Amino acid sequence: MQSKLKSRKYTTVSIPTTLYNRIKNLIKDTGFTSVSSYVIYILREIVAAHEEAKYKEPYTEEDKKRIIEKLRKLGYLE
Amino acid sequence: MVSKPHGGKLINKVANKKEREKIIEQIDEIPQIFVNKIIAVDIENIAHGILSPLEGFMTYEDYIHVLNDMRLSNDVPWTIPIILDVSKEEIKGLKEGDEITLVSKEENKAIAIMRIDEIYSWNKKEYAELIYKTDDINHPGVAKTMKMKELLIGGEIKLINHLENPYEKYTLWPIETRVLFNELGWRTIVGFQTRNAPHLGHEYVQKAALTFVDGLFINPLVGWKKPGDYKDEVILKAYETLIKYYFPRRSVVLAILRTSMRYAGPREAIFHAIMRKNFGCTHFIVGRDHAGVGNYYGPYEAQEIFKYFPDLGITPLFVKEAFYCHKCGGMTSEKICPHPEQYRIHISGTKIREMIKNKTRPPSTMMRPEVAEVILQFDNPFIT
Numbered sequence: 001m002q003s004k005l006k007s008r009k010y011t012t013v014s015i016p017t018t019l020y021n022r023i024k025n026l027i028k029d030t031g032f033t034s035v036s037s038y039v040i041y042i043l044r045e046i047v048a049a050h051e052e053a054k055y056k057e058p059y060t061e062e063d064k065k066r067i068i069e070k071l072r073k074l075g076y077l078e
Numbered sequence: 079m080v081s082k083p084h085g086g087k088l089i090n091k092v093a094n095k096k097e098r099e100k101i102i103e104q105i106d107e108i109p110q111i112f113v114n115k116i117i118a119v120d121i122e123n124i125a126h127g128i129l130s131p132l133e134g135f136m137t138y139e140d141y142i143h144v145l146n147d148m149r150l151s152n153d154v155p156w157t158i159p160i161i162l163d164v165s166k167e168e169i170k171g172l173k174e175g176d177e178i179t180l181v182s183k184e185e186n187k188a189i190a191i192m193r194i195d196e197i198y199s200w201n202k203k204e205y206a207e208l209i210y211k212t213d214d215i216n217h218p219g220v221a222k223t224m225k226m227k228e229l230l231i232g233g234e235i236k237l238i239n240h241l242e243n244p245y246e247k248y249t250l251w252p253i254e255t256r257v258l259f260n261e262l263g264w265r266t267i268v269g270f271q272t273r274n275a276p277h278l279g280h281e282y283v284q285k286a287a288l289t290f291v292d293g294l295f296i297n298p299l300v301g302w303k304k305p306g307d308y309k310d311e312v313i314l315k316a317y318e319t320l321i322k323y324y325f326p327r328r329s330v331v332l333a334i335l336r337t338s339m340r341y342a343g344p345r346e347a348i349f350h351a352i353m354r355k356n357f358g359c360t361h362f363i364v365g366r367d368h369a370g371v372g373n374y375y376g377p378y379e380a381q382e383i384f385k386y387f388p389d390l391g392i393t394p395l396f397v398k399e400a401f402y403c404h405k406c407g408g409m410t411s412e413k414i415c416p417h418p419e420q421y422r423i424h425i426s427g428t429k430i431r432e433m434i435k436n437k438t439r440p441p442s443t444m445m446r447p448e449v450a451e452v453i454l455q456f457d458n459p460f461i462t
Contacts, residue, residue, distance in 0.1 A: 008147055031385070041388050044153070048389030052082040057260075058090070059253055067257040074247055076258055076331065 015039070080259045080267060080358035081392055085131025085154045088252060088356065092125045092237045101191055101238050105179055108191060111168055112183040116302055118241055119336045120160055121180060121190050123353075125237035126251040128335070130356045135162040137196040137232030145208050148345065148386065155387045156352065157345040158209065161200075162192075163227040169197060180235065187239055195233035202226065209342050212374055218304045219341045219371075243336075245300060248314060250333040255295070256358040262328060264292035268361040268395065269354030271368070272298045273339060275308050275316035275453055277445045279400040279425040281324065282409035287363055287395050294330045295359055296321075302338035304371070305461050306431070310334075312459040319452045343368070343375035344383035348390070355392040364394045401425060402443040434459060 023035045032038040059067070071077040083089075093101060113121070123129050131154060136144065139151040141159050150156045162180075172178065174197060180190045206213045206220045215221050243249055250258065259267055268287040272280065288294045296317055300310045308316075314334070321330050335353065340346050346369035351362040368380035376382075381396040398412045401424045405417040415422070423443050430440045439450045453459050 045388035048391055051086050052391060055082040055086055057256060058088050059257065063253070064257055067254050068261060071250075071254065071258050071261070074250075076250070077261055 013039075079265055080256050081355045081360045083127065083130045083252070083356050084352045084391065085150075085152075087131055088127040088256075089124065089130040089133055090127060090253070091133055091235055097236065098238050101236070105188060105191075108177050108179045109172060110179045110181045110188070111164060112181050113162070113189075115182070115184050115241075116338045117162060117180075118182045118184070118189060119301055119338070121235055121237060122241060123337060124160070124235055125190070126253075128252055128337075128353050128356055129160060130252070132160055134192060134195075134234035135230075135232050136160055138198045138230075141198075141200070141230065141232070145205065148348070155348065155390050157348040158340060158342060159205070161230045162232070164229050164231055165227040166229065168227070169194075169229065169231065173197075182241060185242055187241075189239050189241060190235045190237045192231075192235045193233045194231050197229060197231050199228065200230050209340070209345055210374065211343070214374075217341065217371065217374055218339075245310070245314070245334050245336075248332065248334045249336070250331075250357075252356045252358065255331070255333065258331060259293065259295075259358045262293060262331075266291035266361065267293045267295050267359045268363060269295045269297055269351075269357065269359035269392075270363050271335075271350045271354070272296065272313065273303055273307055274427055275313050275459075276320050276449060277425050277427065277430055277440070278402065278409050278443070281320060281446070282400040282411075283363060283365060283397045285325075286397070287361065288325075288329060291361055293328075294325075295354065295357065296330060296332045297335045297354060297357070298332075299339060300334040300336050303461055304339070304341070307339075307461050308431075308453075309456070309459055309461055312453055312456055315452050316449050319448050320446060323448050324446060339369070341369060341371040341374075343370045344380045347380035348383060348387060351384075351390060351392050351394060355390075359392060361393045361395050363397060365397050366399050399424070431460065 020035055023038055027038050068077060124132055124134060136159055141161060143149055143151045144156050144159045148157045172194060174194050176194050178192050178194060179188045180192055181188050202223050203213050206223050210217050210219045213220060215224060268291045270284055284294055298313045317332050321332060347364050354362050364381050366377050367375060384394045400409055400411045401422045403410045403415050403417050403421050405421040406415055425444045430444055433440045434453055
């Protein structure tokens with residue numbers, strides 16, 4: 001059995017100092033409390049969009065026919 | 079294009095014919111754990127991808143990340159732990175790596191097999207404080223949590239039998255809604271979560287959202303709710319009536335979501351959005367005090383939480399309280415109505431429920447007469 005574990009772990013990624021300063025200026029008077037929190041926010045947004053772009057619906061043509069038949073029977077399709 | 083499943087993959091953990099036959103052959107040799115109805119519907123929901131990317135009950139790593147960071151251990155947003163509680167007696171002799179059969183206590187039927195990846199203890203008080211933001215036993219979610227057993231087990235499941243379902247006609251799984259939305263030609267779909275019979279405020283919000291998207295997915299929650307809430311069959315009949323008389327053809331899909339209300343306010347709003355994303359919704363309506371109860375959460379806390387999830391993959395539509403304005407001559411909201419309070423009729427769900435309890439028809443400035451009529455036909459439309 002596990003004992004209590006802290007979940008939050010971080011690692012370091014380097015960015016140019018110029019970019020760091022640019023972000024620091026950008027986030028003044030926003031809800032972001034640090035450059036790191038801004039970078040995490042932006043990266044999560046971008047990474048999720050890239051991951052999802054690769055997705056294809058998981059059903060075959062055969063599945064689709066079977067599902068359409070069921071949807072017709074239930075009255076969802078005419 | 080309908081929304082991508084959460085975490086990038088629509089999970090399917092339903093045993094195919096061959097797998098099922100093989101499992102059934104060996105099932106007498108696999109130890110059994112009995113599960114209540116709440117857990118049993120979670121099992122079905124995992125198997126059919128409503129809870130994608132989860133493939134089973136959470137192991138400690140995911141559990142603790144969700145509790146503290148509102149994300150799974152792979153960083154994907156997730157706010158409500160999906161856990162299976164057991165007592166020490168129930169798992170006596172079992173160890174990590176063993177297979178168990180999950181049996182519905184209510185139906186006395188094996189519904190799934192599960193490989194135990196991990197057995198771990200949990201702190202219910204800490205859970206309540208982080209998930210419900212309170213450890214007050216009067217909170218229905220806290221009360222339910224405190225009654226749960228002392229250990230949790232995590233691991234992947236495989237569904238072998240479905241539960242009995244009185245609402246088969248209204249049950250669609252994510253793979254089916256995804257086909258349906260594509261067949262209807264909908265590219266943008268707004269999901270609407272509800273545990274209420276519809277009043278004019280709900281309809282206003284739904285139609286306001288529908289104006290800007292292709293289709294509306296009304297997805298009432300069917301399952302454990304607190305006493306005083308509408309019964310499931312009442313909600314469904316009321317919505318059928320509203321759609322029949324007040325929505326254009328092919329603009330709405332009505333299907334149920336079998337799961338329990340947690341009353342976890344902001345965290346549950348994210349959880350509700352994730353499930354609707356898995357059904358294919360691109361947008362999700364979040365109203366005032368979404369999934370709230372009593373005064374445990376701020377009126378718009380469930381909207382504010384969305385700012386922490388830029389990677390949620392479904393667009394929340396935040397709505398303010400809607401009301402009837404005599405000066406405007408219809409339903410409107412704080413955002414667009416300039417008239418003073420004296421012209422406004424606020425639509426209170428509590429007030430409507432009181433009227434219905436007293437067999438009084440709510441006025442047409444609050445509820446459609448056809449909807450009220452259907453609800454009043456029930457002897458007792460509320461959970462006791």
